[in-house]
Amino acid sequence: MPTMNPLLSKLQPYPFERLRQLFADVTPNPDYRPISLGIGEPRHATPDFIKQALAGSLDSGLTGYPPTGGDPQLREACAAWLKRRYDVEVSPATQILPVLGSREALFALAQTVVDSSRPDAVVVCPNPFYQIYEGAAFLAGASPHYVPSDPARNFAPRWDQVPASVWERTQLVFVCSPGNPTGAVMPLPEWQMLFELSDKHGFVIASDECYSEIYFREEAPLGGLEAALKLGRTDFKNLIMLTSLSKRSNVPGMRSGFVAGDAALIKPFLLYRTYHGSAMSPAVQTASIAAWNDEAHVVENRRLYREKFALAAPMLEKVMDVRLPDAGFYLWAGVPAQWEDDTRFARELLAQYNVTVLPGSYLAREAAGSNPGRGRVRMALVAETAECVEAAERIVKFIHSNT
Numbered sequence: 001m002p003t004m005n006p007l008l009s010k011l012q013p014y015p016f017e018r019l020r021q022l023f024a025d026v027t028p029n030p031d032y033r034p035i036s037l038g039i040g041e042p043r044h045a046t047p048d049f050i051k052q053a054l055a056g057s058l059d060s061g062l063t064g065y066p067p068t069g070g071d072p073q074l075r076e077a078c079a080a081w082l083k084r085r086y087d088v089e090v091s092p093a094t095q096i097l098p099v100l101g102s103r104e105a106l107f108a109l110a111q112t113v114v115d116s117s118r119p120d121a122v123v124v125c126p127n128p129f130y131q132i133y134e135g136a137a138f139l140a141g142a143s144p145h146y147v148p149s150d151p152a153r154n155f156a157p158r159w160d161q162v163p164a165s166v167w168e169r170t171q172l173v174f175v176c177s178p179g180n181p182t183g184a185v186m187p188l189p190e191w192q193m194l195f196e197l198s199d200k201h202g203f204v205i206a207s208d209e210c211y212s213e214i215y216f217r218e219e220a221p222l223g224g225l226e227a228a229l230k231l232g233r234t235d236f237k238n239l240i241m242l243t244s245l246s247k248r249s250n251v252p253g254m255r256s257g258f259v260a261g262d263a264a265l266i267k268p269f270l271l272y273r274t275y276h277g278s279a280m281s282p283a284v285q286t287a288s289i290a291a292w293n294d295e296a297h298v299v300e301n302r303r304l305y306r307e308k309f310a311l312a313a314p315m316l317e318k319v320m321d322v323r324l325p326d327a328g329f330y331l332w333a334g335v336p337a338q339w340e341d342d343t344r345f346a347r348e349l350l351a352q353y354n355v356t357v358l359p360g361s362y363l364a365r366e367a368a369g370s371n372p373g374r375g376r377v378r379m380a381l382v383a384e385t386a387e388c389v390e391a392a393e394r395i396v397k398f399i400h401s402n403t
Helices: 006-010 015-022 048-056 072-086 101-113 131-139 188-201 224-230 245-249 263-276 282-292 296-317 342-353 385-401
Strands: 096-099 122-126 143-147 170-176 204-208 239-244 257-261 330-334 376-380
Touching (some): 006 131, 096 101, 101 204, 101 263, 224 239, 245 282, 296 330
Parallel strands (some): 122 143, 122 170, 204 239
Antiparallel strands (some): 239 257, 330 376
């Protein structure tokens, strides 16, 4: 057998592979059509104007190699969106890079900033978390440290419980706000705490904000660059925000997003990505410019999510430990006490009512003696409203019939 990168052995199966294995011997009830709340894949229709922009650029957009740094018009569109959305001004030339969706950028950023020659390097991330954080840390030669979450604050991370000895070894912190899977939004005082710790220890903060445009209050979620500006950090030192069109514009298949922030980080990140082969197709860039320049479709998209959550969440609140999140399109629900664990709940729900949910324990790790996802499930309300409501009705029936 050929020699392989030994760090690959540290990677755990992705949650959806574990879900497939969990359901391998389950026969769903054929009396019900299948409804999946398991995968956070947007299923609202892609706006026609984005599809038209993509198709209209195919004739001229495939004849040359695109630069990794992207078209200046795309960087300018991203910068203009940051100004409209957060009242934050950045240089399109030095503080923005187009990326192939947030997953690619989150992984690549860790490879860029982590010093793998240090055997004690740490990457800090919330728990539960998006599994790319963990995999990126391992493959960068670092060890992840899982920050405990607080059920009293919608499972927001308890940054104040990270030991000083961990902060001293930290090179990168992944922040996810609004959070996946909990939907919690990080307030300004916590940003200030992380910025002060970054100043003291020199670590980079990666702010994953791909759910920022799906929210349920009138006030939009606070962003990382916005928080820095409010605190007088105009150079965005050691801060990179990452966002995507996938959820905002219902185009996960386009793989389009951008990063913005500290110019001193953007420069080496561009160098890494040049070797990484991460240039965005010119046709996708043209469609992305159209998407970032339009807000009407985003407002409509948000209205659809608000509508379905307003109908489905109250039904589920009567039978599960769940409440409306700050933002995002997930419900992070505690299963009733009579169930042994979240995996059994998911298996039986599929078998009896043909509804798929994701066990919460698959989205977290055992740390400090407990797995903060155990006993909970993540439900992605990404389908049309009627289907989400039907799924909620079935879950209510399922719980009542097994009580």
